[in-house]
Amino acid sequence: MVSQDFVLKNKMGFHMRPAQDFVKAMSKYSSDINIKFNGKDNNGKSIMNIMAACMKCGAEITVECSGDDEEAMLAEAAEMIENGFGEE
Amino acid sequence: MLQGIGASQGYGIGKAVIIEDLSLDYSAVKYTSAEEEKARLQKAMEDFTVETRVMVEKLKSSAGEKEAAILEGHLTMLEDPFMQSQMSDNIDAGMTAEASADTVCTMFYEMFAGVDDEMMRQRASDIKDIKDSLLRLLLGLNNIDISAVPKGSVLIAKDFTPSMTSQINKENVVAIVTEVGGVTSHSAILARAMGIPAALSVLNATSVISDGDSLIVDGFKGKVYTSPSDDEVAEFTAKQKAYLEDKEGLKVYFGKPSVTKSGVVKKVYGNIGKAEDAQNVIQNGGEGIGLFRTEFLFMDRDREPTEEEQFEAYSTVAKAMDGKEVIIRTLDIGGDKAIDYLKIEREENPFLGFRAVRYCLKNKDLYKKQLRALLRAAYYGDVKIMIPLVTSLDEVKGVKDLIEECVAELEAEGTPYKRAPLGVMIETPSAAIISDLLAKEVEFFSIGTNDLTGYTMAVDRGNANVSHLYDTFQPAVLRAIEMTIKNAKAAGIMVGMCGEAAADENLIPKLVEWGLDEFSVTPSSILATRRAICECE
Known part of the structure; x- marks a missing residue:
């Protein structure tokens, strides 16, 4: 398993659109992805889980990927999150 | 009524x-087999997708892309692997397709509805919508056809x-x-x-x-x-006609200068609370932003925003306004607005207590982050800094000292910045009374009529027993406004107004006569305010 910590930068956090894009991107990989936030686990391939976790701007999260393509998966997740999902 | x-x-x-809700009672549906139930659910989901796609197209033309995107989101939600696997597990456990869809959607509905966040609650209503559609399709009921209602x-x-x-x-x-x-x-x-x-x-x-x-x-x-x-029908028919004509008539003021009949040019600006509202000001024909409230950056979160986050928000607005003036008010909070991490104690009289500039000057680290972010944002546009709730000269001097410290730091770091002009909000009787002295210290005033009226009349507008006294047309309030404008003019500085009164068509002629330079109003009132100014002598 590989993991990395992040702080959400975009103003709206993980709302509908970023969650949608994120889930789409992560579903390409066979590995599992877990987003830890406030001590809870959230399936990173589930838009419902992600949105219900209500991760806003400034949220401190840990992304854990495990499986055959975990490295590539985490790299893409990191890029999306650090770019603020292309939002301000 | x-x-x-x-x-x-x-x-x-x-x-x-x-429009009656359909009865989505599925208690009579009998469980067949897991395969059969899954196949029915699958079919309903496919039909849902087709139906939704059609509606998305319809909505694009009737309400616009943004609204259609909400409905498009329903498709993504339903495609959710977690949601689908839950439904399938329920069927394996002996539930009908209807019960399974109902249970899983309800679980998510409760999850979203329980979150203290307006956007999340909207998602809850989206999920209810998905649930109702799935049940309707599973039960083979026809959708209510709203499109066919008569004129x-x-x-x-x-x-x-x-x-x-x-x-x-x-x-x-x-x-x-x-x-x-x-x-x-x-x-x-x-x-x-x-x-x-x-x-x-x-x-x-x-x-x-x-x-x-x-x-x-x-x-x-x-x-x-x-x-x-x-x-009544005649009265409201006439009102609707007048409303539509008025709306149409205001369009001619879009992009026009705000100039009185005798040729005096005024500025009509918009008030905003979030960076993205800047677009709203532009779309409504605003010539700048006269009040950008920064509280939103600090609210609904569990720690204070970083300098970087603030810089992002302020510079976004500065850039969006493309060289037009942007007046940003520094943090205006107090014991009445609960921001837990700031640990402001509850007070007997929050409006007379530890708030706004009083709080900021005692929490210099927090305030300096905001001032630094503002000075940095000023590099990217015409940003001006406004201090709220000023009551004495010392407060202005205190803020100026902090700005000097920030400037020295930014200079030493080599960070790009610009000295943003400093102004004060005139919203207390004390500020109005010493406006001649304040005018020598700052580069502009903005009269905040909402609080100025409340503090001058010593009245809580929310208290029904005294709210009749809350009136900007009370001579005491009008005199405070007139005095402030005259003192600004005498010192040669710009004076604006950013309360509701700036859009009051009965007050605008007086404000123009006294020499008010800038009128900052809610974006939807910009054109009407400009028209009122253009009709002044």
């Missing part, structure tokens, strides 16, 4: 069409789901009435996007009103008049 919340402006006169219909429903609103034909629907929802609900946003008057949260509307009843809906005040008299 029924009272609700006015959620979309205009008056609608027509006949009631009650002059007033639609009455408990609530309008996104899929229902997508079918509204704005040619035939004169108003919308619901039993639930507020100004930020989906129904309200759509009604405004389509320009249909709406009264929401009208209690028991679907039971009190009958199909075919004559109705008048006042979308400004949220009132619904049942069985109106001929006189």
Whole structure:
């Protein structure tokens, strides 16, 4: 398993659109992805889980990927999150 | 007369069409086999996808891309692997397709509805919409066809789901009435996007009103008049005509200068609370931003925003306004606005207590982050810094000292910045009384009439026993305004106004006469304010 910590930068956090894009991107990989936030686990391939976790701007999260393509998966997740999902 | 919340402006006169909720009772459905139930669920999901795609296209033309995107999101939600696997597990455990869809959607509904966040609650209503559609498809029921209602219909429903609103034909629907929802609900946003008057949260509307009843809906005040008299119908028909003409007539003021008949040029700006609202000001013809409230950056979160986050927000607005003036007010909080991590104690009299600049000067680290972010943002546009709740000269000097410290730091670091002009908000009687002295210390004033009226009259506008005294036209308030403007003029500095009074068409002639330079109003009032100025001598 590989993991990395992040702080959400975009103003709206993980709302509908970023969650949608994120889930789409992560579903390409066979590995599992877990987003830890406030001590809870959230399936990173589930838009419902992600949105219900209500991760806003400034949220401190840990992304854990495990499986055959975990490295590539985490790299893409990191890029999306650090770019603020292309939002301000 | 029924009272609700006015959620979309205009008056609608027509006949009631009650939109009944379908009965989605599936208690008579018997479990067949897991394969059979899964196949039925699969079919319903496929039909849902086809149906939704059609509605998305319809909505794009009737309400716009943004609204259609909400409905498009329903597809992503339903494709959710977690949601799908839960439904499938339930069927394996012996549930019918209906019960399984109901259980899983309800679980998510409760998850979203319980979150203290307006956007999340909207998602809850999206999920309810998905659930109802799935159950309807599983039960083989026809969707209620709203698109076929006759001309002059007033639609009455408990609530309008996104899929229902997508079918509204704005040619035939004169108003919308619901039993639930507020100004930020989906129904309200759509009604405004389509320009249909709406009264929401009208209690028991679907039971009190009958199909075919004559109705008048006042979308400004949220009132619904049942069985109106001929006189009332005539009155509101005339009002609606005047409203539409007025709206049309205001369009000619878009892009025009705000200049009086004798040729004096004024500035009409917009007030905003969020960076993205800057677009709203531009779209409404605003010439700048006269008040950018920064509290939102600090609220609804568990720690203070970093300098970087603030810089992002301020510079975004500065860039969006493309060289136009942007007046940003520093943090205006107190014991009445609970921001837990700031640990401001509850006070007996928060309005006379530890708030705004008083708080900021005692929390220099926090305030310096904001000032640094503002100075840095000033590099990217015409940013001005405004101090709220000033009551003494020392406060202005205190802020100036902090700005000097920030400038020295930024200079030493080599970070790009610009010295942003400093101004004060005149919103206390003390500031108005010493406005001649303040004018020598700062580069502009902005009169905040809402608080100036409250503090001058010593009245809480929320207290019904005394609220009649809350009146900007009270001579004491008018004198404070006049004095402030005259003192600014004498010192040769710019003076604006950013309270509700700046858009008051009865007050504007006086403000123009006294020499007010800038009028900052809510974006939707910009054109009407400009017209009032253009009509002044």
